[in-house]
Amino acid sequence: MTAHSLRNIHVNSPLFKVHLQDSDVEVVQERIYNFFVEIVRKHEPEDVLIEFKSLFIDCLCLANPDLIPGIYEVFLKNEQVLHNTFKRCCYILVNNWETNRKYKYIQALVELIASYKSSSIYQKYKIRTPSKNWLDNFIHSQDFQELKLFAYKNENQANSHWVNRYTSYLLAAQAIDKNNSEEQKQAAIKASKQLKDKFKFELAMYIARSQSHTSSHTRYRNPSVLGDDVLRLIKAIIVKKGVFSYSNIANIFIEQTQNQTFKDFKESLTKYLIFSVQQPTFVDTLQQQLSEKLVVWKLEYDDVIINKDLLLRTCNRVIDFLTTENGVSPSPLFVLLLSHGHPLTLVIVLLKIILICKYSRNHLESRLANLIRYYDQYSEAECQCFINFIEIFNITFAIYAENVEYNLIKIEDNEKIHEVEFDPNAYHVFSQLKFW
Incomplete structure (x- = not known):
């Protein structure tokens, strides 16, 4: 079916030609949603984009500036309803194209919307009707910024703003936002997972190639900004194996605390989080401040x-203490711990939380998104401490991913009998992608 015949489905319908009462708006919304659900499944993306443009954009270019344009008449005096309708229609298309890997059309959709702001054809008439400003308002909104994440997530980000390297967290935050439509949540889940999987694969391939004398070092790029230091970092993270691995210690903690009262559990949790941490200053700071916060929390x-419910709520609350308590700015504890210069230690503490409560992972990533938005106002040079923290977080959680296994292989046999310090140069990292 051509775009012209698609337009006949709704343009000639009385539904879009008459002024409707406010009580009918929800009916109109559902018909619009169902229309886009149907055509995006059955028709070519190019035709769907033409249809989207016809319904929401072309009608804004009218010779009579006083006339209420097309579909906007339905939402007369209710800009927010139109805003939400427009946004959900976008995500109906995005969700479908994300699923079917038609990523270039997501970018085309974003560029189509953005072109309204910059194109003189839509601006040459004097605007008198408020509804003609509504699309401009959407383009200037946070919602449009979030939509653009889907369009440009796969582009080369070498020369872009540093925040773009961490799009997966911004998408993850969209996925759990209760104010977003199901289409947006589903699209965000898929897009975030795609970026995380891409990072894990590139990291595993980079590690394998960088330690091989026969492979080209340029074939796989380093997905982090830590340079070759990433190998030393990975070795430091995975050196703990056997009975003292983070996973085993987490399992022991869960088993030993399952019958504790909440009061005793809060005390045990603090001890668990600082267990085996090597930096005394970090331990003292974390123990004192975390204990003070937890002991008075939920006294009832x-x-x-x-x-399980209390476990989840407690882990989420501790994550707040360690990242951001108000969802806007860094918590005092986060700033204090990072100022000590041990981002890896803070990341390990966050990892230990997720190992005892995997359902807190979404909350943690949402809080990281809050921090990323906060530091977005600074240049890359001004927030190097935070960037190092996020990079180490990326690598640590990639190592503990379910579908990648990392191991250390000793390459030198002449180990000194009394050697107690770990020498990363004596080992190679072996990464293995697991498929099932």
């Missing part, structure tokens, strides 16, 4: 036996 539950 202190005599309750710990359960």
